[in-house]
Amino acid sequence: MIQNCPVVETRLTLSIVLATILAAGVVAGCAGGDAFLPGESEVPRAAPDEHPPAPPPPPAKWELASALPSLKVLQDTYPSRGHGVGDLRARLLANDTAAAAFDKLIRGDHMPQGSVLVSQQARRADGTPDGLFVMVKREPGFFPAGGDWEWVAVGPDNRIRARGQLAPCARCHADAAVDFVFPRPVPQP
Numbered sequence: 001m002i003q004n005c006p007v008v009e010t011r012l013t014l015s016i017v018l019a020t021i022l023a024a025g026v027v028a029g030c031a032g033g034d035a036f037l038p039g040e041s042e043v044p045r046a047a048p049d050e051h052p053p054a055p056p057p058p059p060a061k062w063e064l065a066s067a068l069p070s071l072k073v074l075q076d077t078y079p080s081r082g083h084g085v086g087d088l089r090a091r092l093l094a095n096d097t098a099a100a101a102f103d104k105l106i107r108g109d110h111m112p113q114g115s116v117l118v119s120q121q122a123r124r125a126d127g128t129p130d131g132l133f134v135m136v137k138r139e140p141g142f143f144p145a146g147g148d149w150e151w152v153a154v155g156p157d158n159r160i161r162a163r164g165q166l167a168p169c170a171r172c173h174a175d176a177a178v179d180f181v182f183p184r185p186v187p188q189p
């Protein structure tokens with residue numbers, strides 16, 4: 001025990017010396033200005049004529065937007081209970097495949113592949129278009145936890161805001177009695 005002490009002491013002393021040297025170095029560096037820091041002239045700067053980074057390309061247009069006028073209106077305007085925070089009105093649109101199946105849906109059914117359902121939304125306050133929420137029935141296995149629906153959020157400019165296996169959409173729609181689809185809402189002026 002006792003004979004170990006000098007060793008410990010030596011190590012201690014050594015580390016103190018080292019610390020002192022290092023501290024001195026840092027202080028010297030600070031005092032010296034830029035001994036350890038690149039001088040201002042060394043900091044890379046963008047050349048004045050360099051182009052700023054290109055802005056990201058706008059999101060793609062929803063490929064079915066042009067087909068909107070040909071969709072059937074399954075339900076005209078109603079206050080949306082599910083989307084927005086009570087500030088949206090919606091219309092329910094469907095392509096022929098979905099329209100044919102919609103009213104026959106009974107518990108345990110699944111809408112046929114190729115079904116397209118659209119909630120077309122506008123602000124309740126002033127009718128400003130607020131975009132579309134879309135469900136497209138894809139092939140089995142596409143998104144089992146979401147009824148194999150593809151979920152699409154489209155802006156009022158018809159450009160895609162989000163699409164695919166969107167869990168927040170599917171999670172809420174999982175409460176619907178049949179195949180993630182809520183029944184025809186009650187129209188209201």
Ligand code: HEC
Binds near residue numbers: 173
């Ligand atoms: C908080 C719950 C909730 C969330 C989240 C939600 N929905 Fe809905 N959705 C509803 C309800 C309730 C209806 C029935 C009509 C209404 O209230 O607008 C509906 C209706 C729809 C309809 C018409 C077909 C149907 O089921 O009646 C589509 C299409 C739709 N939603 C797509 C989406 C998409 C896409 C998303 C995600 C971007 C989404 N929804 C997120 C609750 C929700």
